[in-house]
Amino acid sequence: MSLLEIEGLDLDIHGEAILKGVSLGVAPGQIVGVIGESGSGKSMTAFSVMQLLPDGAMCRGRVTLNGHEMLALSEQSLCRLRGNEVGMVFQEPMTALNPIQTIGAQVAETILIHEDVSRAEAMSRARGALERCELPEAKFPLSRYPHELSGGQRQRVVIAMAIALRPKLLIADEPTTALDVTTQAQILQLLRRLVDEDGMGLMLITHDLAVVADMAHEIVIMRHGEVVEAGPTARVFAEMRHPYTRALFEASGHQPERDETRRDVPLLQVREVVRDYALPRTRLFAPQEHFRAVNGVSFEIAKGESLGLVGESGCGKSTLTRAILGLEEVQSGQILLDGEPVFTGHRPNREVRRRMQVVFQDPFGSFNPRWKVGPLVTEPFHLLDDPPTGAARDAAIAEALESVGLSAEDRHKYIHEFSGGQRQRIAIARALIIKPELIILDEAVSALDVSIRAQILDLLADLSGRFGLTYLFISHDLSVVRTITDRVMVMQAGEIVEEGPTALVFDAPQHDYTKTLIAAAPVLPDRGAA
Amino acid sequence: MTETGFLGAALRSRSLVLGAVLTAVFVLAAVVSFAWVPHDITSMNVPDRMKGPGGAHLLGTDHFGRDILSMIMVGARTSIAVAVVAVGIGMGFGVPLGLAAAARKGSLLDEVIMRGNDLVFAFPSLLIAIMITAVFGASALNAIIAIGIFNIPVFARLTRGAALSLWTRDYVMAARVAGKGATRISFEHILPNVTNLLIVQGTIQFSLGILAEAALSYVGLGAQPPLPSWGRMLADSQTMISIAPHMAIFPGLAILLTVLGLNLMGDGLRDLFDPKIRRVGR
Numbered sequence: 001m002s003l004l005e006i007e008g009l010d011l012d013i014h015g016e017a018i019l020k021g022v023s024l025g026v027a028p029g030q031i032v033g034v035i036g037e038s039g040s041g042k043s044m045t046a047f048s049v050m051q052l053l054p055d056g057a058m059c060r061g062r063v064t065l066n067g068h069e070m071l072a073l074s075e076q077s078l079c080r081l082r083g084n085e086v087g088m089v090f091q092e093p094m095t096a097l098n099p100i101q102t103i104g105a106q107v108a109e110t111i112l113i114h115e116d117v118s119r120a121e122a123m124s125r126a127r128g129a130l131e132r133c134e135l136p137e138a139k140f141p142l143s144r145y146p147h148e149l150s151g152g153q154r155q156r157v158v159i160a161m162a163i164a165l166r167p168k169l170l171i172a173d174e175p176t177t178a179l180d181v182t183t184q185a186q187i188l189q190l191l192r193r194l195v196d197e198d199g200m201g202l203m204l205i206t207h208d209l210a211v212v213a214d215m216a217h218e219i220v221i222m223r224h225g226e227v228v229e230a231g232p233t234a235r236v237f238a239e240m241r242h243p244y245t246r247a248l249f250e251a252s253g254h255q256p257e258r259d260e261t262r263r264d265v266p267l268l269q270v271r272e273v274v275r276d277y278a279l280p281r282t283r284l285f286a287p288q289e290h291f292r293a294v295n296g297v298s299f300e301i302a303k304g305e306s307l308g309l310v311g312e313s314g315c316g317k318s319t320l321t322r323a324i325l326g327l328e329e330v331q332s333g334q335i336l337l338d339g340e341p342v343f344t345g346h347r348p349n350r351e352v353r354r355r356m357q358v359v360f361q362d363p364f365g366s367f368n369p370r371w372k373v374g375p376l377v378t379e380p381f382h383l384l385d386d387p388p389t390g391a392a393r394d395a396a397i398a399e400a401l402e403s404v405g406l407s408a409e410d411r412h413k414y415i416h417e418f419s420g421g422q423r424q425r426i427a428i429a430r431a432l433i434i435k436p437e438l439i440i441l442d443e444a445v446s447a448l449d450v451s452i453r454a455q456i457l458d459l460l461a462d463l464s465g466r467f468g469l470t471y472l473f474i475s476h477d478l479s480v481v482r483t484i485t486d487r488v489m490v491m492q493a494g495e496i497v498e499e500g501p502t503a504l505v506f507d508a509p510q511h512d513y514t515k516t517l518i519a520a521a522p523v524l525p526d527r528g529a530a
Numbered sequence: 531m532t533e534t535g536f537l538g539a540a541l542r543s544r545s546l547v548l549g550a551v552l553t554a555v556f557v558l559a560a561v562v563s564f565a566w567v568p569h570d571i572t573s574m575n576v577p578d579r580m581k582g583p584g585g586a587h588l589l590g591t592d593h594f595g596r597d598i599l600s601m602i603m604v605g606a607r608t609s610i611a612v613a614v615v616a617v618g619i620g621m622g623f624g625v626p627l628g629l630a631a632a633a634r635k636g637s638l639l640d641e642v643i644m645r646g647n648d649l650v651f652a653f654p655s656l657l658i659a660i661m662i663t664a665v666f667g668a669s670a671l672n673a674i675i676a677i678g679i680f681n682i683p684v685f686a687r688l689t690r691g692a693a694l695s696l697w698t699r700d701y702v703m704a705a706r707v708a709g710k711g712a713t714r715i716s717f718e719h720i721l722p723n724v725t726n727l728l729i730v731q732g733t734i735q736f737s738l739g740i741l742a743e744a745a746l747s748y749v750g751l752g753a754q755p756p757l758p759s760w761g762r763m764l765a766d767s768q769t770m771i772s773i774a775p776h777m778a779i780f781p782g783l784a785i786l787l788t789v790l791g792l793n794l795m796g797d798g799l800r801d802l803f804d805p806k807i808r809r810v811g812r
Contacts (some may be wrong), residue, residue, distance in 0.1 A: 325707050327703075327706055327707070348709070350709060353707075353709055354709070357707065358703075358704070358707050360700040360703065360704065361700075362700055365699050365700045365701065366700040366701055366704060367701050367704075368701045368718075368719050368722070368723065369723070370722045370723060379704065379705060379708045379710075380707070380708040380709075381708075382708045382709050382710050382714075383708055383709040427704075430704065
């Protein structure tokens with residue numbers, strides 16, 4: 001008998017249909033991957049199981065968890081089940097923990113709510129749960145606070161909270177999306193181990209096909225609130241009956257068409273760059289301590305080339321980006337664009353700055369919500385001594401918006417009227433408007449759904465051909481870097497540890513760290529091979 | 531957020547509507563008093579003194595026979611003028627200071643501004659207001675200045691706190707990449723995104739301003755006769771409270787209802803803006 005059985009689940013929120021006839025099941029000890037893009041209803045399915053739905057939500061159908069009819073239960077009985085029979089792990093480990101409580105207290109809380117045990121008993125069981133999540137007592141005593149832990153360690157604490165009472169079902173909603181690849185691999189391994197040990201069912205919700213490919217027993221693919229394809233993992237990958245499954249698969253490994261001719265004229269030269277940050281003084285007259293974020297980094301990008309910079313969070317890639325953009329001065333070394341320094345006499349060099357632009361990761365945070373698209377896109381005009389006005393300005397806006405596949409009329413809209421993918425197009429339009437030579441793409445596609453990501457990658461490849469653009473592509477996602485760059489650099493702890501043509505680095509990595517990164521990245525099975 | 535959606539939500543909020551209506555009544559009374567009041571308040575009419583409510587004098591008369599309704603209407607002018615200017619001073623100095631401190635976070639300028647704020651915060655505000663009016667003489671203008679000074683750190687802190695989180699946004703980074711300086715970014719990107727908070731805090735400081743003015747007038751350090759003020763009306767009624775309680779009740783009610791109205795409006799606005807800040811301001 002199945003542990004979780006969802007049959008013909010419909011969900012309306014304020015009269016709007018969110019889920020339409022969703023059916024799926026999870027058996028004990030089974031991992032079911034629920035895959036879909038944003039708005040597909042995958043998270044809402046999970047919340048329906050927990051009955052943690054927003055105001056105005058109406059559920060119809062059947063949700064049976066271990067014999068309990070979840071839709072018919074009172075809030076009080078639901079509270080007894082949540083945390084006890086079903087645990088949940090969320091995407092963002094940074095906000096899932098209470099910053100002012102110790103990790104021990106937070107894990108013990110779940111136990112204290114559900115069982116009549118003493119505080120000491122709860123604490124010792126919390127210790128056990130953390131131990132099972134590979135947070136040993138010696139390094140992670142119960143008295144630690146969340147801010148003392150890294151993202152991956154916090155996610156382990158969240159998992160420990162969810163499994164403390166050995167629930168029958170664990171729901172993990174994008175548990176690794178916010179983590180680096182090596183951390184992701186460790187967390188996935190941990191989840192798999194817990195499933196095996198406890199015979200727990202795991203509903204793993206993700207947008208990344210590769211994550212579930214080598215882990216889930218069964219896959220459920222969702223789109224627009226409906227299940228489009230479901231079945232054992234191997235079969236789904238082998239058959240791909242629904243066109244959307246195929247589209248999703250192809251988008252995940254999408255290879256944009258690029259012009260790959262060799263180029264030799266250097267555009268950006270970075271020489272022996274060092275960037276130190278002053279650490280806060282621990283005592284009033286203590287000597288100033290420094291943290292070296294970027295340590296002697298040198299590289300060049302040729303005109304028209306696309307260079308990838310790969311590294312995990314905290315490796316110094318964002319610091320390097322800010323230095324290249326001339327936002328912060330470096331302590332030593334030189335950054336030259338076409339032979340001109342980005343900083344002259346402790347001031348950013350405007351001549352150089354107007355030749356480069358940047359596109360950021362978060363399509364939601366990249367725009368002032370109170371401005372219309374027109375002024376947003378023309379913001380870089382500030383760098384020009386003689387910015388176009390009137391009709392010339394209108395023409396420039398129209399050209400920039402049209403070159404990224406939007407219409408000139410969109411300039412009159414506010415940013416909240418656009419979807420994530422459209423916003424990223426607007427961000428690219430903003431970068432293009434002053435016709436720069438170098439565009440730094442700082443995780444520019446990391447926050448996008450795979451199908452949108454494929455479109456944006458195509459757009460970038462196309463623009464590079466049309467306008468002769470040079471890209472510095474910064475990402476933690478190896479699969480993206482692989483498809484769009486000519487050369488790739490791997491950065492670790494402020495230093496470049498490996499550099500070379502993309503295919504070579506990926507197929508025959510030399511440095512240990514590169515090897516670890518590549519091994520940790522989840523891969524999709526080849527089509528038909530599975 | 532569409533305009534109709536915003537207005538719709540505003541009308542659904544009961545405290546906001548009630549607060550806005552109460553506030554509007556007093557603002558209207560103040561405005562009307564410029565053109566018309568039921569009775570002249572500059573002349574005494576001793577035979578009619580201390581009349582109870584009703585008849586020709588709707589809210590009764592005071593110990594000089596002046597019409598209390600008219601006094602309250604003209605007094606509203608004083609209260610509102612003092613509060614408007616005091617909040618204006620607070621915002622006018624506090625917001626730019628807060629923006630500057632946030633733009634140069636961790637610098638000497640930031641330290642100087644914020645420690646200066648701490649200094650002002652460290653003194654009991656009414657005590658200093660009394661000191662200022664005692665030194666420079668009692669007048670409505672000095673009351674305004676005294677109350678205004680204590681509004682500066684409130685707005686400076688609020689602005690700095692909100693601005694600091696906005697400075698980490700990507701759109702600020704994009705503006706920096708576009709070569710914009712700190713001042714320009716502060717006014718183009720930061721200020722429009724903190725106005726919600728400023729409006730809410732403004733209404734609350736406004737009500738505190740009215741209270742402070744009433745308190746100063748009560749001890750005789752606010753508006754001077756013959757300019758009527760709610761605080762002084764209360765003070766005047768004090769000795770006659772047992773024979774003419776209406777002299778104290780009506781100005782007291784005016785203060786209570788205005789402050790209540792403004793606070794309700796501030797609360798309502800905060801409820802209205804809060805979820806929007808999260809949704810739209812992202």
